Amino acid sequence: MKSFFDKTGKMALGSRLRMLTARFTDDATEIYKLYDLPLSPKWFPVLFILIEDTEKTITEIAEEIGHSQPSVTKIIKEMAAAGLVASNLKSADKRTNVVKLSEKGQQLSEKLKVQLVDVEAAVETLTSEARHNLWEAIAEWEFLLDHKSLLRRVNEEKKLRESKDVRIVEYEAKYQSAFKALNEEWISTYFTMEAADYKALDNPKTYILDRGGKIFVALYKDEPVGVCALIKMDDPDYDFEMAKMAVSPKAQGKNIGWLLGNAIVKATKELGGKKLYLESNTLLKPAISLYHKLGFKKVVSRATPYARANIQMELVLDN
Structure with a gap:
């Protein structure tokens, strides 16, 4: 019996990507447990940025990880409630509010670095087993969609089809x-x-x-x-x-x-x-x-x- 995606073909690309994302997210939750890390997968981009840079404004974080400012604000609040970040701090020049890891967050980040080594190795192994490099393909698709969105491409196809009449x-x-x-x-x-x-x-x-x-x-x-x-x-x-x-x-x-x-x-x-x-x-x-x-x-x-x-x-x- 054909699967749903065999029937739909590429038109269900978004649905299939969401399912793949859900699989990765579910695994990420279990991986954090494996390393005794009390983290939510959605916190990772913000946490990674704060590990790389000691302090950032919410706007800077949002721009760097490609999220909306309200989305980052919500994540920061959740991380603050978990005691991982300190927010509404003044920058060194006292001109802006910044976010930085708390002492607990810094301790946790050291454990996270160990996990990341294993995760990267696992992803490399998975990539070597696959015929196509998903990471490179995603980057290529993002570049192409930045140049011309899927909406614009569909609209062009619609015009082309209808213009035949x-x-x-x-x-x-x-x-x-x-x-x-x-x-x-x-x-x-x-x-x-x-x-x-x-x-x-x-x-x-x-x-x-x-x-x-x-x-x-x-x-x-x-x-x-x-x-x-x-x-x-x-x-x-x-x-x-x-x-x-x-x-x-x-x-x-x-x-x-x-x-x-x-x-x-x-x-x-x-x-x-x-x-x-x-x-x-x-x-x-x-x-x-x-x-x-x-x-x-x-x-x-x-x-x-x-x-x-x-x-x-x-x-x-x-x-």
């Missing part, structure tokens, strides 16, 4: 109402609709398509949930403007903005454009982050028909 198609007349509604939704949420908005949204064919631009529509399971326009500019510095990007709140988190942005960049290149321009507002942090991810850089402010625009950006294309 997204299709980017070119605008057709049947999408005109969605083009307008999606833009009205986000603009009205943060700002006020302006005359320039209605000009483009009410007449996309005349204002955008007939002038050499394009509009892309994101379909999620065949429902229009995102739009973005590529507007031909009559400007000495820029060929096209990326504008009117909107994604329905119910479809956010599916990489749709990224897919639309890439469709715009690709179309700009295909049309021979060298520089792509956009306007936005710094309140829209996810949008600004997306533009940076696409390669846009902030430029000096230019004249704009939109009262809400407070940032202009450009993307220089390498065709």
Whole structure:
């Protein structure tokens, strides 16, 4: 019969690590008894630091062992109740409160040092019997998770999976109402609709398509949930403007903005454009982050028909 972890696989990594931690903790409790040490396993990090350094503040201990300050404070109180530490002492310069081992704690630390020699030898033996070095693997995983958390990795996989149900198609007349509604939704949420908005949204064919631009529509399971326009500019510095990007709140988190942005960049290149321009507002942090991810850089402010625009950006294309 398959075990629980055979059935779940790696998705239960956290549960398996907790069980392994519990096994080590239970053994640690018995090991302390073996050496006649009245200690709780959770005290060890604090005790070890105080053995290494004669006195420390709670903040210093918390930072060094990677615990929260409230957690360390609780441990210190428990150790003080056991007579192992003296707390709320003044440092040598009288400026901060510090914690240090009591006389009882110092005596106990000498016995602990003997135990640690045996524990380290036992762990080395266990490591030599294993095919994989757990200690080194943990360090590697910690490094990788510091760089990118598991939450972020899962979110990326979620976006990737859901984006497979997204299709980017070119605008057709049947999408005109969605083009307008999606833009009205986000603009009205943060700002006020302006005359320039209605000009483009009410007449996309005349204002955008007939002038050499394009509009892309994101379909999620065949429902229009995102739009973005590529507007031909009559400007000495820029060929096209990326504008009117909107994604329905119910479809956010599916990489749709990224897919639309890439469709715009690709179309700009295909049309021979060298520089792509956009306007936005710094309140829209996810949008600004997306533009940076696409390669846009902030430029000096230019004249704009939109009262809400407070940032202009450009993307220089390498065709």
